[in-house]
Amino acid sequence: MLNISISFNNRIFKSVKEAMEELGCQFREQNQHSVLVWTDSIRDADYFSNLNPWQVVNRIPCAHVLCRKASLTRCIQQIAEYFPQLYNFYPKSYILPFKNSAFLRALKRTKCAWIIKPDSGSLGQGITILNPGSEYPPDESLSVAQEYVDSFLLNNTKFDLRIYALVTSVDPLTIYIYRDGLARFCSEATGHHSVFSQITNVTLNKQNPELDKFEEISRLISDTFPRLEKECNADIKKLWSEIDNIIVLSIMSAHRYLKTAVQRDCAPSIISRCFQIFGFDILLDRELHPHVIEVNYRPNLEYHRGPERRMKVTMIRDAIAIAAPLESLQAAVEVRPYGWDAASWKAFLLNNPTIINQIEQSRKRAIELSKYELIYPSTGDKQKVYQSVLNKIDQLKADVLPGTLISTEKDD
CATH class of the missing domain: 3.30.470.20 (ATP-grasp fold, B domain)
Structure with a gap:
């Protein structure tokens, strides 16, 4: 109680x-007069x-700094x-559009898949998976590209x-x-x-x-x-x-x-x-x-x-x-x-x-x-x-x- x-x-x-x-x-x-204030707002x-x-x-x-994808990545x-050895649990990531050029070079150079997630996305919405050899048309929306972990x-x-x-x-x-x-x-x-x-x-x-x-x-x-x-x-x-x-x-x-x-x-x-x-x-x-x-x-x-x-x-x-x-x-x-x-x-x-x-x-x-x-x-x-x-x-x-x-x- x-x-x-x-x-x-x-x-x-x-x-x-x-x-x-x-x-x-x-x-x-x-x-x-309550000692605890509770909210379930997102x-x-x-x-x-x-x-x-x-x-x-x-x-x-x-x-939100911890929970937005771009700010957490940064x-x-x-x-x-x-x-670097302590933080190797976080997949290789690029914050887009700021690192569009670097990401495009990595996409061309590596043979792994990549997953692109909107910064404030949820419920699986807006996610794009790029298989090896795929093209990525850059846009200006804030998102994070991460190396796909098998x-x-x-x-x-x-x-x-x-x-x-x-x-x-x-x-x-x-x-x-x-x-x-x-x-x-x-x-x-x-x-x-x-x-x-x-x-x-x-x-x-x-x-x-x-x-x-x-x-x-x-x-x-x-x-x-x-x-x-x-x-x-x-x-x-x-x-x-x-x-x-x-x-x-x-x-x-x-x-x-x-x-x-x-x-x-x-x-x-x-x-x-x-x-x-x-x-x-x-x-x-x-x-x-x-x-x-x-x-x-x-x-x-x-x-x-x-x-x-x-x-x-x-x-x-x-x-x-x-x-x-x-x-x-x-x-x-x-x-x-x-x-x-x-x-x-x-x-x-x-x-x-x-x-x-x-x-x-x-x-x-x-x-x-x-x-x-x-x-x-x-x-x-x-x-x-x-x-x-x-x-x-x-x-x-x-x-x-x-x-x-x-x-x-x-x-x-």
Whole structure:
């Protein structure tokens, strides 16, 4: 049980409402006295300027930098110059139209396939796959061309993974991963050379008239990984470790932008006032090494069958319990619902350390009861590597990124 009040704007996913009900939370539209503000909007909007000092929101300022294809590519390319071996999980990429000439040379020179994705595209829309020897007529739309990664196959069928990462704080950076998710399969076997055999998007594959059952294209990772272990001798512990690593490194690549935005728009008041669930699309190559394909700002939380419902509701429920265990804050607001400003609220928390202690104890219990696992900060030598990467990232110049305000010059 989590005795807090949650305010929401407009529509929320059914799975989110069910998660809140399981926690025993009260929720109502635009309640100024709620400690948690929830939105399921996919728009990158101002969720922060109207927050009260005690309120926490499930959106991180500037998160679109991590989730737009062009800006994510640029962030990773910048730090990969210094740590190329750490960032080899991201496919070779060109941001178009700025790198049209370089991409055309690569297209002519290489014998691999390429996939071109619109910067803000979703649901598999607007994707073009260029086979070796294909021509590409350049245009001016912002997109990313990526080297096509040959997927590991199950039953001769391509699939990828939807992994959920929970960022509960940007400074200090704190990241959890959920030890389940979705394995999303193409609805046609490899070799058909159709969109249904090359793109794993569930919405797209549902349109295949040859699809018999929904579970053919969407399965739980907790069902799929044991199969990989049994049929393919996969080392699942090692696979999860590699997935953890590339998710941490991906989020870190955008850290300087996120950190600046949080300080400007949603600065902590002793505790973090923003968090977000990100959906990472991970592709396994033929050697079962994971690659980040893209990051979803608001992963689809709808469900289509019982097992998926249970997984998503539990994932959301536990994310709320970990990110917003704010019963002691809610009690304080109910005792004194008016008269707070940012300074007086911060002073109140500083003078009442037991409130912060209660929050941390509640968070610890929630983690222990969940499938979430802390992946950053890490420990030992791994944390030393992460820290050196993060230090370098925070030293880099914060360029204006493509897809935000474009200042990159076109190549010739």
